[in-house]
Amino acid sequence: MGLGGSFDETSSFMAEFLKKCGGYAVVDGGFATELERHGADLNDPLWSAKCLITSPHLVKRVHLDYLDAGANIITSGSYQGTIQGFEAKGFTKEEGEGLLKKSVELACEARAIYYDRCTKDSWDYFTQNNNSNNATSLTLSRPVLVAASVGSYGAYLADGSEYTGKYGDEVSVERLKDFHRRRVQVLANSGADLIAFETTPNKIEAQAYVEVVEEEEIDIPVWMSFSSTDGMNSASGDSMMECAAIADSCKQVVAIGINCTPPRFITNLISCLRKVSCKPIVIYPNSGETYDSGSKKWIRSNGVVEEDFVSCVRKWQEAGASLFGGCCRTTPNTIRAISKLLSGNSSNYKA
Template identity: 25%
Template sequence: MSERPLVILDGGMGRELQRRGAPFRQPEWSALALTEAPEAVVAVHRAYIEAGASVITSNSYAVVPFHIGEQRFAREGEALAATAGQLARAAADAGEQQVRVAGSLPPLFGSYRPDLYTPERVDEVLAPLLRGLTPHVDLWLAETQSAIAEVRAIQSRLPQDGKPFWVSFTLQDEDTDDTPRLRSGEPVSEAAEAVAGLGVQTLLFNCSQPEVIGAAIDAAKAVFERLGVDIAIGAYANAFPPQPKDAKANDGLDELREDLDPPGYLRWTQQWRTRGASLLGGCCGIGPEHIAQLHAHLR
């Protein structure tokens, strides 16, 4: 596998909104700003672009019943997803550099909770997101996925629009063994084999401790080389302490690790780049100042 050109991704949205004084509370999380402070969402997107990101992710992660409630999702889910797409597109098109927009397709029934996956409700939750985002995004990103089954379900329902499909899994980062695993317990090697059969262009690992990502990159790379498939690998870790198995992503603002300041996080991304990752950014707690370090030093 020859070394690919580096693609710099953006960082986390929720904490940046809160840091900028945007309305921010549970359970709506980052979705609250879509209606109450859309200008702040654009500002965060622009901050990442100015830091060097060439791919930004729509602020649609919390546009699911898990965050905004069943009734509001049924009433406004598609419109909120459309707003997320519009704001990202506006930010991407505001500068001279070429920036792609990834349409965030989050865990449909709860982050870090593969046990809550409800296959009979996939259409109900996914379809409004796809309809709202479709006119505004350049690619699809199923992110923070905990289990292979949900990714298969999402892929089978994507519009036939020719847009690339990226998948990002979140990893077990507590009570780990020698085998890198998704939060479902499924080995990363099985996940890599699965996405290779789904026409996925890029496999990433996100919303996990930096310490577990390197082994996941190695496992995925080995599978792709064995299968002879050309799939890019990337990573965007979070800056939190290890999350227990009963934790919920976005269940409050966790304390950040002091060792994952911009220089500290850069050292991890340099290691991932050496191991074969060609798309690098950040998740929760990783801000524009981190992305600026990646842009300055990894290139």
């Protein structure tokens, strides 16, 4: 059911997908948040990727929760899954590669289960189309993509640097390329529709991603999303416009966006992205809380009152974004509310 195209087709990939979805798309929400709600213990350097080993059934269940909530795009449980991280746990390189592939397989299986349910439960999920021979065929009226998640180098370090981008002077673009290269190769051939480079905290990692994609001739689309703590710059302090320009320079990048960032910063960040790119913008903020790497807990910022998350979606859409979801501490309820709002079926519900 994948929609991935060849290298020459990627420029129109996201535009065509958005057209199929009605002009906007809904991305899933917090993955680890839901795994923990279902009883998973994620106190581990692998974080949510631990469940690929211990609880694959929960991974699939969370994907289904988000599909049922209205998501058009679900992201694999590979955000903190790295070959190096799996090797540190005693797995071989080949076994680590197998776990990366498994993360995508589980998402694809969840999509297949969801489609099967739709087929059995309601014909409302399908539309009739006449082909050139005047024969009528049925296609899904709500297509779903599987995005293979790639977290930052800082996520692998599990020291909080994914939220600051402060990797030290010894970490160069070349070192980051060496770190990410094999994981990107594996995920590009895993059956995913696209690769999602998420929570990118600085421009050197963005540059590393672009060079790996181009050097390895990755032939599926990718998106790149950045994090920010001030509404103007990436988490490291690099100009968001400079970061976005790096992403925009890569033909395979079909969308650029912001994730794991407080909602109050999003509107201005969309403006920053739009100044340097005409590509679709994907927005999936966190709940507005801040992660404390020392206590490993999410805390509310003192004196800061967040706007209602879902009520901001229309404002973000008007600012130029076209893909909307949630990151840390958001739930299927959040995604359901976003989906209802965008489809015109909103109520007074607040996620």
